[in-house]
Amino acid sequence: MLELHQLSVTIGSQPLVRDLSLQLKPGQLHVIIGPNGTGKTSLLRTLFGELPLQSGDLRFNQKSRAEMPITQWRQLFGYMPQNTQSDLELSVLEVVVLGRLERLKLRLSDEDLRAALAALADLGITHLADRPMNSLSGGQRQMVLFAQVLLREPKMMMLDEPVSALDLQHQMQLMEHLHAKTRANDWVTLVVLHDLNLAAQFADQLIVLADGQLQAFGHPREVLDAALISRLYQVPVELYHDRDGLPYIRTVRRAGQIA
Numbered sequence: 400m401l402e403l404h405q406l407s408v409t410i411g412s413q414p415l416v417r418d419l420s421l422q423l424k425p426g427q428l429h430v431i432i433g434p435n436g437t438g439k440t441s442l443l444r445t446l447f448g449e450l451p452l453q454s455g456d457l458r459f460n461q462k463s464r465a466e467m468p469i470t471q472w473r474q475l476f477g478y479m480p481q482n483t484q485s486d487l488e489l490s491v492l493e494v495v496v497l498g499r500l501e502r503l504k505l506r507l508s509d510e511d512l513r514a515a516l517a518a519l520a521d522l523g524i525t526h527l528a529d530r531p532m533n534s535l536s537g538g539q540r541q542m543v544l545f546a547q548v549l550l551r552e553p554k555m556m557m558l559d560e561p562v563s564a565l566d567l568q569h570q571m572q573l574m575e576h577l578h579a580k581t582r583a584n585d586w587v588t589l590v591v592l593h594d595l596n597l598a599a600q601f602a603d604q605l606i607v608l609a610d611g612q613l614q615a616f617g618h619p620r621e622v623l624d625a626a627l628i629s630r631l632y633q634v635p636v637e638l639y640h641d642r643d644g645l646p647y648i649r650t651v652r653r654a655g656q657i658a
């Protein structure tokens with residue numbers, strides 16, 4: 400379990416995350432939602448150890464972050480950052496194998512290569528294996544970096560807007576894959592999504608952030624309501640339920656609004 404206890408993060412004089420306490424369980428897919436600039440990326444970067452804790456405590460399976468060297472702490476994570484821009488001239492296959500960087504010996508083992516090829520095949524992107532990374536589209540890059548992060552076999556999986564450039568088919572493929580792997584491997588999984596309906600479909604727990612503060616935490620059925628979403632995003636919305644009883648949200652155009 401990953402436990403955040405009264406966690407606060409500040410850069411300069413600006414508070415990015417404030418007094419956040421959460422318990423994130425293994426085998427569960429946690430989705431962070433919230434408006435732009437409200438601290439979602441800052442929270443992931445803090446958990447990964449890229450931003451320093453101002454105050455509070457962070458524990459994984461009872462072990463405090465402060466008790467572990469940062470390199471050891473980071474090895475617990477698979478982390479896919481928001482920005483997937485790449486000037487790398489490496490091939491896709493090479494990039495995916497680099498997911499195992501910490502474990503790679505001087506020579507690439509057959510097992511490393513097999514695992515990389517299997518990840519590409521599982522995601523239906525074997526045809527990209529020989530392409531240079533810097534020649535890919537935004538959506539293709541996201542799929543490749545997802546394959547890379549899968550190869551790490553982490554304890555905690557953190558993905559920052561992993562589907563922002565993906566079409567519907569690939570969004571579902573990535574999220575279904577992540578869901579299945581989270582269950583199978585008991586990962587503590589944390590994903591930032593802007594698509595509230597995708598979040599409602601896949602989240603075991605939703606974490607709603609605004610101004611660096613927790614607004615709500617729980618299953619989408621309990622957490623998502625039209626009043627909360629309208630208040631947070633400052634747009635009128637209507638909330639419906641699908642045939643599984645899961646909420647979905649539609650924005651409402653204001654009458655007379657000039658396009």
Ligand SMILES: Nc1ncnc2c1ncn2[C@@H]1O[C@H](COP(=O)(O)OP(=O)(O)OP(=O)(O)O)[C@@H](O)[C@H]1O
Binds near residue numbers: 415435436439440442
């Ligand atoms: N290194 C930094 N220095 C100063 N301010 C920062 C830094 N990183 C982030 N911020 C500010 O902290 C706030 C939270 O940023 P963050 O990137 O965490 O938001 P976010 O919720 O992930 O946004 P988005 O949905 O747009 O990706 C923003 O106001 C941002 O401008």
